[in-house]
Amino acid sequence: MPxxxxxxxxxxxxxxxxAVPLIGLEAASTPTGLALHTRWGAAAVAVAAVFAGRLxxxxxxxxxxxxxxxxxxxxxxxxxxxxxISVAGVLFAVALPFLPFSNRYVxxxxxxxxxxxxxxxxxxxxxxxxxxxxLGYVAFYAVGAYSYAxxxxxxxxxxxxxxxxxxxxxxxxGLVLGFPVxxxxxxxxxxxxxxxxxxIRIVLIxxxxxxxxxxxxxxxPRPSFFGLPFSxxxxxxxxxxxxxxxxxxxxxHRVAFLYFLxxxxxxxxxxxxxxxxxxPIGRAWEALREDEIACRSLGLNPTLVKLSAFAVGAMxxxxxxxxxxxxxxxxxxxxxxxxxSAIIVAIVVLGGMGGQTGVVxxxxxxxxxxxWFREFAEYRMLLFGVAMVAIMVxxxxxxxxxxxxxxxxxxxxxxx
Amino acid sequence: xxxxxxxxxxxxxxxxxxxVRAVDGLSFVARRGGITALIGPNGAGxxxxxxxxxxxxxxPVGRLTLHHPDKGPLLLERMDGHRVxxxxxxxxxxxxxRLFARLSVLENLxxxxxxxxxxASLWSLAGLLGVRRYGRAEREAVEFSKYWLDxxxxxxxxxxxxxxxxxxxxxxxxxxxxMCLRPVLLCLDEPAAGLNASESAELNRLLxxxxxxERVSLLLIEHDMxxxxxxxxxxxxxxxGRKIAEGTPAEVRSNPAVIHAYLGEExxxxxxxxxxx
Numbered sequence: 001m002p003x004x005x006x007x008x009x010x011x012x013x014x015x016x017x018x019a020v021p022l023i024g025l026e027a028a029s030t031p032t033g034l035a036l037h038t039r040w041g042a043a044a045v046a047v048a049a050v051f052a053g054r055l056x057x058x059x060x061x062x063x064x065x066x067x068x069x070x071x072x073x074x075x076x077x078x079x080x081x082x083x084x085i086s087v088a089g090v091l092f093a094v095a096l097p098f099l100p101f102s103n104r105y106v107x108x109x110x111x112x113x114x115x116x117x118x119x120x121x122x123x124x125x126x127x128x129x130x131x132x133x134x135l136g137y138v139a140f141y142a143v144g145a146y147s148y149a150x151x152x153x154x155x156x157x158x159x160x161x162x163x164x165x166x167x168x169x170x171x172x173x174g175l176v177l178g179f180p181v182x183x184x185x186x187x188x189x190x191x192x193x194x195x196x197x198x199x200i201r202i203v204l205i206x207x208x209x210x211x212x213x214x215x216x217x218x219x220x221p222r223p224s225f226f227g228l229p230f231s232x233x234x235x236x237x238x239x240x241x242x243x244x245x246x247x248x249x250x251x252x253h254r255v256a257f258l259y260f261l262x263x264x265x266x267x268x269x270x271x272x273x274x275x276x277x278x279x280p281i282g283r284a285w286e287a288l289r290e291d292e293i294a295c296r297s298l299g300l301n302p303t304l305v306k307l308s309a310f311a312v313g314a315m316x317x318x319x320x321x322x323x324x325x326x327x328x329x330x331x332x333x334x335x336x337x338x339x340x341s342a343i344i345v346a347i348v349v350l351g352g353m354g355g356q357t358g359v360v361x362x363x364x365x366x367x368x369x370x371x372w373f374r375e376f377a378e379y380r381m382l383l384f385g386v387a388m389v390a391i392m393v394x395x396x397x398x399x400x401x402x403x404x405x406x407x408x409x410x411x412x413x414x415x416x
Numbered sequence: 417x418x419x420x421x422x423x424x425x426x427x428x429x430x431x432x433x434x435x436v437r438a439v440d441g442l443s444f445v446a447r448r449g450g451i452t453a454l455i456g457p458n459g460a461g462x463x464x465x466x467x468x469x470x471x472x473x474x475x476p477v478g479r480l481t482l483h484h485p486d487k488g489p490l491l492l493e494r495m496d497g498h499r500v501x502x503x504x505x506x507x508x509x510x511x512x513x514r515l516f517a518r519l520s521v522l523e524n525l526x527x528x529x530x531x532x533x534x535x536a537s538l539w540s541l542a543g544l545l546g547v548r549r550y551g552r553a554e555r556e557a558v559e560f561s562k563y564w565l566d567x568x569x570x571x572x573x574x575x576x577x578x579x580x581x582x583x584x585x586x587x588x589x590x591x592x593x594x595m596c597l598r599p600v601l602l603c604l605d606e607p608a609a610g611l612n613a614s615e616s617a618e619l620n621r622l623l624x625x626x627x628x629x630e631r632v633s634l635l636l637i638e639h640d641m642x643x644x645x646x647x648x649x650x651x652x653x654x655x656x657g658r659k660i661a662e663g664t665p666a667e668v669r670s671n672p673a674v675i676h677a678y679l680g681e682e683x684x685x686x687x688x689x690x691x692x693x
Contacts, residue, residue: 275544280526280533283519287527290516297470297510298528298597299502405520407554409562409574 004058008051015050019043085357093263097256107255109371111262111327115320116367118266120347120359122316125273127348128355129282130309131289133190136177136197137344140170140314142204142336144321149217149331150210159223159326163319170318171311173200178310182303185292197341204333216332222254223261223326230254258327265323269316270356276312278406285309343367346384350391355403422483423448423633424469424601429478430657431464438464440657442478446601446650448485451627451634453644455668456654457677462637463511465654466605469635470508471497482506484600502531507599509590511606511637517579521570521589524578525561526554528596533557564592568622584615588622595626601633602626608640616640620647645669653677 024043027034096102096110119141126134147166151157157165181192204211211217222230225241232249234240241257242249276282284305287295292302325331347366351358365387370380424446431439439461446452454462468475469492480492482504490504500506516524526533536553537544565571568588573581578589587607594602607623608616624647626632638644644651644665651668653661655677661668668674 272544279537279544279550280530283523283527284530286519286523287516287530290518291514293472294510294514294516295527296472296497297501297508297514298593299498299531300527301496301498301502403518403577405523405575407520407522407526407558409522409558409565409571 004055007058008055011054012047012051016043016047019046082357089360090267097259104252104255107252107259109368111255111259112371113363113367114259114262114266115324116344116347116363117360118262118269118320119317119344120351120363121266121269121273121356122313122320123344123348124351124356124359125276125285125316126309126313127345129273129277129289130285130306130313132306132309133186133345134193134310134313135190135338135341135345136193136195136200137313137317138336138338138341139177139197139200140173140317141321141324141340142200142333143170143173143314144318145325145331145335146204146211146217146321147318148322148325149220152221152325153217153219156221159221159322160226163322166322167315167318170321171315174311174314175307177314178307182306194338194341197336197338201333201336201338204336211333214333216330216334217325218330220325220329220331222329223258225257230257258323262320262323262327265319269319272316273356281305281308283406346388350387421448422446423450424635425479425481425483426465426469427479427481429465429468429475429480431461431468431473431475431478437657439468439475439654442654442657442659444652444659444662446633446635448483448633449627449631450650451623451636451648452650452652453648453665454635454637454652454654455639455644459656460654461657462654463605464657466508466603466637468493469500470506470603471495471500482601501597505597505599506601506603507594507597508603509594509605509607511609513586513590515578515586515590515593518577520575521565521578521581522558522561522574524589524593525564525596526557528593529557529560561596564595567625568592584611587611587615587619591622591626595630595632599632601635604634604636604638606637606639608638608643611640613642616643619643623647 020043023046024038024040026037026039028037029035093110093114097107119137123134123137126132126137144166147169148159148162151162151165152159177193177196181189184192205214207213224230228239228241228244230242230253231240232251234243241247241253247253273282277286284295284300285308287298287300288302288305288309295302295305324335328335343366347359347362350365351360351362366384370383373379422445426445427443429439429442430437442461442465444452454465456462464473467473468478469480471492475493478493482490482492484490484504487503492500492504492506495504501508516527519527533550533553537550562571562574565574568585568591570581570585570589570592573585578586581589587610591602591604591607594604604623608619611619620643623634623636623643627634636643636648648665651662651665652659653668653671653674660677661671661674663671
């Protein structure tokens with residue numbers, strides 16, 4: 001008991017040090033200039049809240065199975081019913097545009113959510129499987145987006161041609177980044193990839209001839225439904241989506257189409273990851289994450305294993321990027337700042353590195369929930385911080401970090 | 417059996433770190449089908465020799481020739497670690513066990529068959545499309561893993577995370593994993609470290625079995641004299657990076673230089689004699 005009291009007093013003292021200048025003093029602008037207002041009451045409330053909270057936490061901790069309480073049970077539940085949860089999730093996603101409450105706003109939010117899910121799954125290959133902490137993932141997203149934007153606006157190439165090209169370009173950049181960082185691991189790798197992400201953004205800002213600099217690229221052609229555009233009144237002699245299918249024109253058609261497109265791309269990423277984990281290269285990535293030296297002693301070339309992980313991860317970011325460009329119709333370097341990388345890494349880490357379902361949950365928490373609480377947008381970072389602390393306390397290995405071996409002896413050769 | 421022909425020839429191997437000469441002009445021969453032991457006090461340079469052999473260090477001086485039964489002589493000192501393992505088929509284990517802790521026991525053994533499976537799956541491309549040839553190759557790999565799991569008595573734990581196994585099991589699993597590489601030479605860095613008497617007797621049986629049934633030659637570093645004296649047919653003694661003696665276990669045991677440098681300082685030698693007899 002006394003120790004709990006002491007801890008709480010200590011926490012309150014730190015809170016007081018922070019609260020006095022941050023909450024207690026306020027610089028208010030008056031007609032005559034800046035004036036200093038004091039709010040000692042609010043500061044006192046904050047300190048008291050910290051004291052009470054800390055005391056409550058200390059007293060509670062002994063009584064409740066605090067650490068393992070709910071989240072562990074949740075993880076086990078999710079692991080047991082993994083298949084059903086996934087099937088239900090996919091069915092719900094497919095049905096979403098046809099549900100009664102669905103409207104343009106819901107579909108737009110869901111599309112954004114799925115972009116992050118796809119990026120999370122793509123980055124999961126690099127971080128979760130191969131264990132290479134990549135903080136510059138958004139660079140490949142940018143490469144994919146600019147590939148489509150430039151090819152589409154300059155040469156008028158259609159989306160379906162540019163999509164694989166964007167993936168290929170991004171994969172190429174993955175190799176380019178991979179080479180210099182081959183010898184690095186952990187923190188060092190993180191710093192270099194972070195720098196790489198910024199370099200790409202700064203090049204995009206400054207190479208005005210090609211990228212139009214900070215003004216960005218507009219008028220990016222919208223993807224068509226296998227050749228059928230989503231235009232209200234098609235040029236004479238051509239068909240558009242609604243005339244071909246004899247529907248009334250509605251702008252929601254395109255929104256729904258984009259939603260299904262990203263859903264398909266995201267599921268492709270997921271299926272690819274699930275499949276590659278059963279193949280030698282996927283196993284090699286996981287082995288590399290566990291122990292690089294042992295990999296070498298077993299005849300695996302770490303250079304190739306790392307480069308392939310970088311390239312494949314980058315390829316999916318490239319796909320997502322070209323989709324992003326096609327959806328927005330306008331891109332600028334602003335869309336590819338470090339905070340995007342940070343969100344994607346947070347999704348992967350929060351989701352439980354290597355797990356696929358966890359990424360979806362984490363993307364929901366980090367992308368959709370802030371969207372709901374738009375009024376509290378300023379507190380978004382606070383939410384991130386709280387979520388991260390909560391994860392580190394309860395589930396240091398991520399929300400759903402349970403790993404199932406992909407090959408079992410009971411069912412030998414249960415492979416592809 | 418061509419017991420006399422050399423499998424591995426080490427000539428004038430030297431390796432230094434800064435001012436320290438860890439290995440100094442070492443030459444020895446490991447014979448085909450033999451069990452060669454490398455012994456010496458702590459810091460004598462034994463693990464450095466292993467790291468040079470298996471491509472983890474590039475020795476500035478010396479020649480390491482592996483007379484591969486199918487591929488002819490190969491110069492190991494010019495190869496990277498993964499080529500020594502993959503092409504020259506020299507497998508190794510580590511002093512501090514290096515398993516893939518979060519992969520299952522079976523997956524650990526499958527990683528060792530990576531090159532074979534990569535070829536069968538056309539670098540995973542064909543596997544991605546679900547081609548039958550890959551399915552067959554994977555079934556074979558699983559069967560081969562199962563053979564080794566039976567041999568080390570771990571079949572019932574095949575689907576467990578390797579990191580959760582007891583220490584002795586982890587040691588044996590690491591040896592089985594190295595054997596899944598289908599090596600011609602198996603290098604073991606202190607395989608008996610941390611094992612109790614019955615476990616190290618079991619290890620002896622496993623190693624003798626590997627030589628007799630799998631026709632794989634062994635090179636081992638060991639402190640446990642019951643293992644060294646019990647199974648090896650040739651012993652090389654290192655001290656301060658130099659070879660001070662070599663011969664059969666009996667010859668080495670009675671060599672005054674060895675007794676002075678190594679056995680004389682440790683009581684293990686006496687105990688080992690009893691265990692080896």
